[in-house]
Structure formats: C-alpha cells, structure tokens
Amino acid sequence: MSLRSPLGRVLGMGSARDGTGHWLAQRLSAVALIPLTLWFFFSLLGLPALDYAAVRAWLALPFNGFLALLLVAALAYHSYLGTAVVIEDYVHGNGMKLFLSLLLRFVYVLCGGAGLFAILRVAFGS
Amino acid sequence: MPARIRPLSPHLGIYRWQIGNSLSILHRLTGIALAFGLLALSYWLISLAGGEQSYAAAARAFASPVGVLALVGWTFAFLYHLLNGVRHLCWDVGLGFERRERHATGWLAVLGALALTACIWVLLWHLGRV
Numbered sequence: 001m002s003l004r005s006p007l008g009r010v011l012g013m014g015s016a017r018d019g020t021g022h023w024l025a026q027r028l029s030a031v032a033l034i035p036l037t038l039w040f041f042f043s044l045l046g047l048p049a050l051d052y053a054a055v056r057a058w059l060a061l062p063f064n065g066f067l068a069l070l071l072v073a074a075l076a077y078h079s080y081l082g083t084a085v086v087i088e089d090y091v092h093g094n095g096m097k098l099f100l101s102l103l104l105r106f107v108y109v110l111c112g113g114a115g116l117f118a119i120l121r122v123a124f125g126s
Numbered sequence: 127m128p129a130r131i132r133p134l135s136p137h138l139g140i141y142r143w144q145i146g147n148s149l150s151i152l153h154r155l156t157g158i159a160l161a162f163g164l165l166a167l168s169y170w171l172i173s174l175a176g177g178e179q180s181y182a183a184a185a186r187a188f189a190s191p192v193g194v195l196a197l198v199g200w201t202f203a204f205l206y207h208l209l210n211g212v213r214h215l216c217w218d219v220g221l222g223f224e225r226r227e228r229h230a231t232g233w234l235a236v237l238g239a240l241a242l243t244a245c246i247w248v249l250l251w252h253l254g255r256v
Contacts, residue, residue: 027218030211037204050255052181055174072167079161086154115168118175 022081029078036071056122065123069116076112080104149232153210156203163200194256198247206239 002009013019043064047054058064084104091097141147166188173184187193213231216222222231250256 027215030215034208034212037208050185052174052178052185055181059174068171072171075164075167079157079164082154082157083161086158111165111168115164115171118168118171121175122171 022085026078026081029074029081032070032074033078036067036074039067040071059119059122060125062123065119068119072112072115072119076108076115080108145229145232149210149236152236153207153214156207156210159199159203160207163203166196166200189256198243201246202239202243205242206235209235209238 011019043058044050044055047058059068084101087097087100087104091100170184170188173180188197210232213222213235216231222228247256
C-alpha cells in the first residue's frame with residue numbers, strides 16, 4: 001500500500017518537490033560537454049600558435065563562435081549544478097547554506113555571462 | 127528527551143579508504159577545480175575581446191610558472207572528470223556494476239588521466255608550445 005496521494009504520484013516530484021530534474025540536467029549537460037570540450041581542445045591545438053591574431057580570427061568564424069557559446073553555457077550550467085550540490089552537502093547551518101547558494105548563482109551568471117558576452121564581442125567585431 | 131547529535135550523510139569520517147569512495151571524492155574535487163578553470167576560461171575570453179594588450183597580459187599570466195602549473199592541474203582534472211564521468215554515465219544505463227568492472231574502469235580512469243596529461247604536456251613541450 002502506498003501512502004502517497006494520487007496527486008503526488010502523478011506529479012512524481014518526491015519529498016524534495018524537485019523530481020529527477022536536477023539529476024537529468026546534470027547528465028544531459030555532461031553528455032553535451034563531451035563533444036564540446038573535445039572540439040575546443042583539438043580545435044585550439046590545431047592552431048599554429050595561440051597568439052592574439054590567430055585566436056581572434058579563430059573565434060571570429062561563425063562556426064567556432066557558436067560552438068564556443070554553447071561550450072561556455074553548458075560548462076557554466078553543469079558546473080553550477082555540481083558545485084551547488086557540494087554546498088548543499090557540506091555546508092551546514094541554514095543561513096550560511098542559503099547565503100552561499102545564492103552567492104554561487106550570482107557568481108555563475110556573472111562569470112558565464114561575461115564569457116558569453118566576450119565571445120559575442122569577438123564574433124561581431126566590437 | 128534531548129536531541130542526539132547523529133552523523134549526517136555524506137559522512138566522510140567513517141569510510142574505510144578504498145578505490146570506490148576515493149575516486150568518487152576525486153570526481154568532486156576535480157569538479158571543484160574545474161569550476162575555477164571556468165573562471166580562468168572566462169578571463170581568457172574577456173582578455174581576447176579586450177584587445178591585444180589585455181590578451182598579452184592574460185597570456186603572460188598563463189605562461190608563468192604558477193599559470194603552467196594550474197593548466198597542467200586543470201588538464202588532469204578535466205581528463206579524470208571526463209573519463210570518470212563516462213564511467214558514471216555507463217552506470218546510469220546499467221553497465222559495469224560488477225566488482226571487477228568497477229575496479230578496472232576506476233583504475234583506467236585515474237591512470238588514463240595521468241598518462242594522457244603527461245602525454246599532452248610532453249608533446250606541447252616537445253613542440254615548443256609551452
């Protein structure tokens with residue numbers, strides 16, 4: 001006999017009211033990052049040198065700029081999901097946990113956003 | 127009745143160290159290291175968008191002894207997190223749960239990451255890129 005209400009069973013969210021969303025998002029972003037990170041490293045290694053002109057010309061190509069946008073977005077998202085769980089697991093005390101969780105979000109939006117904006121600046125040549 | 131202080135999960139202090147939990151902890155540690163790597167990647171991209179001078183300053187920072195040490199560390203962290211991450215994804219679809227498979231793939235992830243890191247940096251050094 002299940003003690004869960006019919007509504008609870010249908011929603012499938014469990015006691016954390018979050019369901020499998022976090023787990024799934026972590027796996028999907030991980031799968032996306034396998035080709036994106038490998039493309040990034042092999043593509044950069046393929047350049048004759050990592051000087052300003054070569055790297056700028058490389059990132060200014062639409063194909064590279066687009067994949068770099070996807071890479072930084074997926075990295076920031078996957079990294080946020082992972083480090084948020086580290087804080088949830090190891091920071092005890094609700095005040096500190098809430099503070100660090102919120103701080104983490106701001107840091108990721110700031111850092112990820114700045115990286116994305118930099119790619120767009122190179123892509124659109126400003 | 128006074129509340130008893132009970133250990134909370136995950137409770138690192140009570141585990142006997144063995145390959146399973148060591149690699150799990152290493153997965154988290156490399157993930158945290160790679161989070162700082164993301165900061166470095168953003169800094170590098172911002173310096174590239176900022177122009178020739180800011181890019182040269184970032185390139186100098188990455189070519190400094192501390193910078194190279196960090197890049198080598200991030201190379202290992204990335205490769206281990208990648209290999210062990212694939213191991214986790216295999217578990218998620220139900221593959222590789224046997225004791226022998228778990229141990230073999232675990233050693234493969236950590237030794238493979240070490241070997242690949244060494245290969246990449248020896249190759250970069252050999253090509254005069256470091």
